[in-house]
Amino acid sequence: MLVRVLDTNNAHIPEPRTFPAKGDRPSRTVYEQKVYADMGGIFPVMFKISHDDHNAAYPVGEYELAPSSFKINQYDQLELDRYNIRLTPLSKKAG
Structure with a gap:
């Protein structure tokens, strides 16, 4: 799945979100970064990735979901691990 981090309206800059004690x-503060997934429709779909540190945010670019972003649930089905979403940069093919 293609995931993009865009510079549009500073979407790539993580915003702090604090959970009360x-x-x-x-209390805990995480930094949410907006990213956009190409799900096959006309428009990309925005979702958020949380980081423990704002310096861990992904730079503007194109990515795919890392294999570690998935897990097997209690019913032996593949699902996205919502607490461990990681992105891998797409490599540009020479040519």
Whole structure:
């Protein structure tokens, strides 16, 4: 699946999101970055990837989902691991 990080309207810049403290867990801040997936339709679909550090954001470019982004669920079915989405840069073919 083709995933793009775009510079349009600074979409590539991660935005902080803070989860309040709950029980004995302290508050936590993650940095959400907007990315766009080509799902075969006319327009790409925006979704967000969370990073623990804003410096871990992906640069503008084209990517694909890394194999580590998937897992096998309790029903032995393949699914996207929503807490471990990773992107791999697409390599440009020489030519």
